[in-house]
Amino acid sequence: MALMFPRLAQNFIRNGYFPTDEVTLGRILPWLEGGQRCRVLDPCCGEGTALAEVQHALRESGTEVESLGIEFDRERAWHAKQLLGQVVHADIHDTVVAPRSIGLLFLNPPYGQAVSDKAQTGDEAKAVRLETLFLRRCLGMLPVGGVLVLIVPHYVLLEDEMASLLARHFDQLRCFRAPEQRFKQVVIFARKRKGDRVTAATLAILEAFGRGERTDELPEACDGEPYRIPETVTLAATQQALKAIRLEPEQLAAEVQRLHKSTLWPQWQVHLGNKVLPPRAPLRDLRPWHLALALAAGQINGIVRSQDGRRWLIKGDTLKVKHTHVERTEDDKGIVTEVKTLTDRFVPCIRGFDLTPGPSFGEQIEIS
Structure with a gap:
């Protein structure tokens, strides 16, 4: 049926x-x-x-x-x-x-x-x-x-x-x-x-x-x-x-x-409704190498004050640099073979701008 x-x-x-x-x-x-x-x-x-x-x-x-x-x-x-x-x-x-x-x-x-294509502008002429x-x-x-x-x-x-x-x-x-x-x-x-x-x-x-x-x-x-x-x-x-x-x-x-x-809408609160919490202080004092890693990773930015009272605008980053090594060899027939090796190197770079009023205002230092 x-x-x-x-x-x-x-x-x-x-x-x-x-x-x-x-x-x-x-x-x-x-x-x-x-x-x-x-x-x-x-x-x-x-x-x-x-x-x-x-x-x-x-x-x-x-x-x-x-x-x-x-x-x-x-x-x-x-x-x-x-x-x-x-x-x-x-x-x-x-x-x-x-x-x-x-x-x-x-x-x-x-x-x-x-x-039909009366103007015959395409494949179909009829x-x-x-x-x-x-x-x-x-x-x-x-x-x-x-x-x-x-x-x-x-x-x-x-x-x-x-x-x-x-x-x-x-x-x-x-x-x-x-x-x-x-x-x-x-x-x-x-x-x-x-x-x-x-x-x-x-x-x-x-x-x-x-x-x-x-x-x-x-x-x-x-x-x-x-x-x-x-x-x-x-x-x-x-x-x-x-x-x-x-x-x-x-x-x-x-x-x-x-x-x-x-879709995203039912999960709106999960993904976009969370409040941004203020950063918490570490449980222990940072070691010097902790500070260097944080700076190199770009996690520490903004204005800092040095021990001598000077104010600095700090920006840390890590750059990738390619190192090129060329090795040439010559065989018995005089044919030269060239081997080029590219190696990635990650170079930390920390820049600071002096914001202290005075003659050094605006000076830039770079540590890499």
């Missing part, structure tokens, strides 16, 4: 948003199989219900799932945050996904033409379809063996680059006509592979579906080997699988609230 199914949002066609319908999603789930743990991503997750269904089905089979989503629309993004592990409200080009960190890429991209742009952008997120579920209109497969990307970077590819044909969609299952060899057989299958010559409908049950999602790559403690370059004010506030315990 499914946990939930997507509801059609009132603005579902805005920004090319075509949510995965209930019947198609229900037939996709049997084709996916999880291991011990995996990371799944929907880079245009909408309200998050489709990926939430995938997450629920995998967890039912005992898989630990980390679900990530990216959504451009604010309202849909905040709805998705209630269903998925992490969702960022941002354009996909303003997000960073750790390379080869996603086990399953569930991609139902926006449909339509991207804005408009490129959004479906192709999203697939191209997401390729590096999958490792070798990663699983792709792609839902696009069938005629997009006639685009040269779309078919080439799929044939060049994926194998074990299977294509089906979606049971719900309101948007003329096909569902493609594939696995990322090494190399960039384009297989003619794969191109032929994609072109046949693109022209509408093949109409194999996605079956209700998996009629072959399910696509096993590879184990999630463990990231370093300082690395995130998904992060946004630019945050909206609401999202920033939510992130600060979520990470409140790990």
